[in-house]
Amino acid sequence: MPQRADGAPDAEDASHAVDAGRGPDPARPGAAPVLAVEHAQKSFGAVQALVDGSIELYAGEAHGLVGENGAGKSTLVKVLAGVHLPEGGRMLIGGQETVLRNPAASLDAGIAVIYQEPTLFPDLSVAENIFMGRQPRRSLRRIDRASMERQVRAVLDRLGVRLDPWRATRGLSIADQQIIEIAKALTLEARVIVMDEPTAALSAAEVARLFRVIEALRQDGAAILFISHRLDEVFASCQRITVMRDGRWVLTSLAGDLTPDDLVRAMVGRDLVEREAGAAAELGEPVLRVERLTREGTFVDVSFEVRAGEIVALAGLVGAGRSEVARAIFGVDRYDAGSVTIGGRPLKRGSPTAAMEAGIGLVPEDRRQHGLVMDESLERNIALASLYRLARHGLIPAHASRLFAADWAQRLQIKYGRLTDPVLNLSGGNQQKVVLAKWLSRKPTVLIVDEPTRGIDVGTKAEVHRLLVALAGDGVAVLMISSELPEVLRLADRILVLREGRLVAELAHDEATEEAVIGAAAGLVSAVPA
Amino acid sequence: MNAAAGAPVRIAPAVRSHRLAETLARFRGLAIAAVILIVFGATSIKNPSFAHSTSIQEILTGAALFILLAVGETVVIVTRNVDLSVGSTLGLSAFEVGQLYTHHPHTSVAVALLVGIAIGAACGAVIGLITTVARVPSLVVTLAALYIIRGYVNVIGSGIQIEPSSVPTSFQSIGYSSILGVPWLFVIVIAVALVAAYGMRTFRAGRELYAIGSNPEAAALAGIPVARRVFGAFVISGALAGLGGALFLAEYATVDATGGSGYELLVVAAVVVGGVAIFGGSGNVIGAALGAILLQVINQSLVAVRVSPFWDSAIAGALLLAAIAFDRLLSTRATRAMRAKGGATYVE
Numbered sequence: 001m002p003q004r005a006d007g008a009p010d011a012e013d014a015s016h017a018v019d020a021g022r023g024p025d026p027a028r029p030g031a032a033p034v035l036a037v038e039h040a041q042k043s044f045g046a047v048q049a050l051v052d053g054s055i056e057l058y059a060g061e062a063h064g065l066v067g068e069n070g071a072g073k074s075t076l077v078k079v080l081a082g083v084h085l086p087e088g089g090r091m092l093i094g095g096q097e098t099v100l101r102n103p104a105a106s107l108d109a110g111i112a113v114i115y116q117e118p119t120l121f122p123d124l125s126v127a128e129n130i131f132m133g134r135q136p137r138r139s140l141r142r143i144d145r146a147s148m149e150r151q152v153r154a155v156l157d158r159l160g161v162r163l164d165p166w167r168a169t170r171g172l173s174i175a176d177q178q179i180i181e182i183a184k185a186l187t188l189e190a191r192v193i194v195m196d197e198p199t200a201a202l203s204a205a206e207v208a209r210l211f212r213v214i215e216a217l218r219q220d221g222a223a224i225l226f227i228s229h230r231l232d233e234v235f236a237s238c239q240r241i242t243v244m245r246d247g248r249w250v251l252t253s254l255a256g257d258l259t260p261d262d263l264v265r266a267m268v269g270r271d272l273v274e275r276e277a278g279a280a281a282e283l284g285e286p287v288l289r290v291e292r293l294t295r296e297g298t299f300v301d302v303s304f305e306v307r308a309g310e311i312v313a314l315a316g317l318v319g320a321g322r323s324e325v326a327r328a329i330f331g332v333d334r335y336d337a338g339s340v341t342i343g344g345r346p347l348k349r350g351s352p353t354a355a356m357e358a359g360i361g362l363v364p365e366d367r368r369q370h371g372l373v374m375d376e377s378l379e380r381n382i383a384l385a386s387l388y389r390l391a392r393h394g395l396i397p398a399h400a401s402r403l404f405a406a407d408w409a410q411r412l413q414i415k416y417g418r419l420t421d422p423v424l425n426l427s428g429g430n431q432q433k434v435v436l437a438k439w440l441s442r443k444p445t446v447l448i449v450d451e452p453t454r455g456i457d458v459g460t461k462a463e464v465h466r467l468l469v470a471l472a473g474d475g476v477a478v479l480m481i482s483s484e485l486p487e488v489l490r491l492a493d494r495i496l497v498l499r500e501g502r503l504v505a506e507l508a509h510d511e512a513t514e515e516a517v518i519g520a521a522a523g524l525v526s527a528v529p530a
Numbered sequence: 531m532n533a534a535a536g537a538p539v540r541i542a543p544a545v546r547s548h549r550l551a552e553t554l555a556r557f558r559g560l561a562i563a564a565v566i567l568i569v570f571g572a573t574s575i576k577n578p579s580f581a582h583s584t585s586i587q588e589i590l591t592g593a594a595l596f597i598l599l600a601v602g603e604t605v606v607i608v609t610r611n612v613d614l615s616v617g618s619t620l621g622l623s624a625f626e627v628g629q630l631y632t633h634h635p636h637t638s639v640a641v642a643l644l645v646g647i648a649i650g651a652a653c654g655a656v657i658g659l660i661t662t663v664a665r666v667p668s669l670v671v672t673l674a675a676l677y678i679i680r681g682y683v684n685v686i687g688s689g690i691q692i693e694p695s696s697v698p699t700s701f702q703s704i705g706y707s708s709i710l711g712v713p714w715l716f717v718i719v720i721a722v723a724l725v726a727a728y729g730m731r732t733f734r735a736g737r738e739l740y741a742i743g744s745n746p747e748a749a750a751l752a753g754i755p756v757a758r759r760v761f762g763a764f765v766i767s768g769a770l771a772g773l774g775g776a777l778f779l780a781e782y783a784t785v786d787a788t789g790g791s792g793y794e795l796l797v798v799a800a801v802v803v804g805g806v807a808i809f810g811g812s813g814n815v816i817g818a819a820l821g822a823i824l825l826q827v828i829n830q831s832l833v834a835v836r837v838s839p840f841w842d843s844a845i846a847g848a849l850l851l852a853a854i855a856f857d858r859l860l861s862t863r864a865t866r867a868m869r870a871k872g873g874a875t876y877v878e
Binding site for chain 1: 732734737741745750752754807874
């Protein structure tokens with residue numbers, strides 16, 4: 001029977017629940033799972049990423065897998081993909097005990113994995129991407145291009161997509177790339193399709209389309225494992241849900257028997273206290289003032305100010321120019337006209353160094369590419385923006401940077417093994433905290449955060465929110481860019497809406513509604529005050 | 531309508547992609563061929579004796595070994611690796627085949643060629659093993675191999691020069707006799723290039739080389755035996771360098787310990803000029819071969835118009851920069867064109 005999820009199940013509850021959940025599925029008496037993982041374990045060095053990973057997937061079900069970052073979901077996915085060989089436990093595929101030694105074995109077993117960042121070959125064509133490694137062949141083992149094209153057309157047809165099979169995949173949107181991954185899974189005739197955060201980078205329309213595809217695949221008898229941080233999506237698309245925490249299976253239940261609150265409690269293991277922002281503290285003087293900022297072809301005449309202690313959000317559709325404005329302010333990109341002043345003093349354009357000296361910090365959108373040196377240690381990453389302050393006679397004493405990093409890692413409650421571990425090994429949420437630590441340690445007067453909670457879990461998200469509110473409370477001027485409306489509505493004192501490079505609306509916290517922001521962003525209402 | 535439920539939807543014919551940038555990229559080979567003709571034509575105007583079949587033969591013979599090495603280098607570079615050892619491997623093979631003839635004058639031509647190939651393949655196998663098993667970047671491994679192999683040739687070849695008298699005429703004739711005006715040497719090399727071009731386009735293993743260079747992680751996730759393929763690429767490159775060594779001996783009939791020195795960088799230059807992306811994933815053997823011919827044409831043209839041949843390497847370098855700048859321009863254009871073309875359209 002589905003395990004009740006009220007309250008936070010502790011370890012004992014969990015083991016009890018394992019027994020309860022392991023019987024024949026109540027919804028499908030007699031049916032054997034197409035795939036079952038039982039008590040899988042996997043560790044990397046000192047970190048045990050998977051302590052007790054278990055999941056059962058049945059044909060024709062969409063199964064949600066949720067948990068905070070670091071809960072072991074991604075490790076479990078990589079076990080299914082044949083990337084990691086588990087150290088303990090066992091895996092049954094179609095009732096047969098199976099060991100997946102490499103990705104090829106996993107594909108052969110009918111398991112297709114679609115990652116958050118699609119793993120395509122940008123130089124190769126759509127058709128080659130779909131069939132790489134298993135192209136249809138004719139005599140003398142030559143690749144049969146005609147058959148490849150036929151099959152690709154057929155599968156795209158089935159997905160309702162028009163796409164030139166022979167165009168290179170470079171330049172395709174993430175949504176289109178995911179469709180190619182799904183087409184790949186279909187040509188594999190995969191029995192199990194695993195989707196790891198497929199919606200993180202998609203627009204609402206693209207998400208809706210993906211869900212229709214998932215539903216169709218499910219009805220065709222595939223088992224879908226759907227991993228998402230967005231709980232509403234999980235409820236909308238899945239019949240059953242499994243929760244993991246700290247590398248362990250916590251519960252599996254019919255989606256209908258759970259409420260979002262149950263789920264969050266099970267994921268976090270405690271009750272979340274959402275702090276209401278917006279009820280802003282005293283606002284100080286304007287710190288950041290942007291006047292008629294223009295960059296040809298990107299944004300035009302953007303003017304606004306952010307006061308000390310204020311959180312201002314830049315909202316708008318993807319491509320409206322929000323990140324570009326932020327990058328121009330920080331000096332990464334140049335601008336053609338207008339000015340930026342910090343505390344009344346004009347800021348030199350096109351110079352991140354000057355921006356940093358003036359007290360601006362920028363937490364970029366893409367933390368892997370722009371926010372972190374992925375191969376470098378936690379310590380170096382945190383200290384990176386403060387090297388001048390730490391230096392003595394031009395050299396950086398090792399103990400100074402270590403103490404510095406340890407201090408900030410603790411303040412932000414970063415979960416890590418050692419300070420010398422590369423940030424590569426941290427979960428997404430913890431990586432984001434490292435980026436934040438790097439900038440907060442400079443004690444900025446203006447902090448620009450671009451998509452601060454993208455792809456991070458509920459618990460860490462709440463921590464980041466609290467952090468931003470606390471910063472504002474300390475008098476920092478915060479400029480936030482976010483595509484997540486609930487976040488914008490909750491945190492921001494004011495919301496500026498950009499559309500096609502122009503500021504089209506300014507909404508105070510109290511008057512901002514989801515409809516108003518979306519309407520302005522999409523151009524459904526005429527521009528509010530200039 | 532449930533789009534994915536299998537309702538038949540007629541798909542419009544593939545969108546024709548006649549954007550300038552894409553077309554140029556696709557016909558990179560034609561562009562290089564055009565440059566070759568322009569250089570050749572201009573030189574002929576300045577020095578009419580240049581437009582003669584002997585100088586064409588000279589160009590083809592001179593380019594042959596570079597084409598051969600460029601084919602092997604392309605196979606490696608496409609996988610996002612590089613092989614800097616080809617010049618030394620060629621030197622080793624040339625010297626060893628010469629030694630073989632010194633001690634066994636009656637060795638048949640076929641055996642001599644096979645010995646050269648085997649020596650090169652062995653060098654490539656060692657390099658491939660170190661690169662894939664020990665996971666040392668190929669730049670470092672092949673740089674080390676460049677010096678180690680050259681050092682070894684210096685040791686065994688100190689004071690020794692293979693003389694034309696010890697190389698049988700049957701073997702030398704590969705270098706000078708021709709069929710229908712085309713040197714045999716060139717015929718062999720072109721045959722190799724065509725086979726490689728066909729293979730890289732038509733067989734799974736060939737496409738997998740491109741996949742590895744385009745996105746190594748994705749290649750592993752797609753179940754491609756990445757290490758085995760990269761190993762194979764180095765063996766092919768080594769084998770072709772070994773064959774090149776035997777042909778070097780046939781062409782010049784004399785070789786000492788310095789044979790093939792410095793070839794590796796010219797070969798890399800030819801490959802990149804020929805449109806093979808230095809970070810892998812795209813380009814083909816035919817383009818690389820044309821790149822090698824272009825460098826050779828320029829080399830000979832300088833002689834014909836009596837420019838100091840010392841300018842040769844400066845011009846090769848400038849050409850390399852031009853090719854890379856052209857590629858950058860093209861790829862930004864192409865990416866933009868791809869974006870503009872938009873992605874999929876969906877039948878709702």
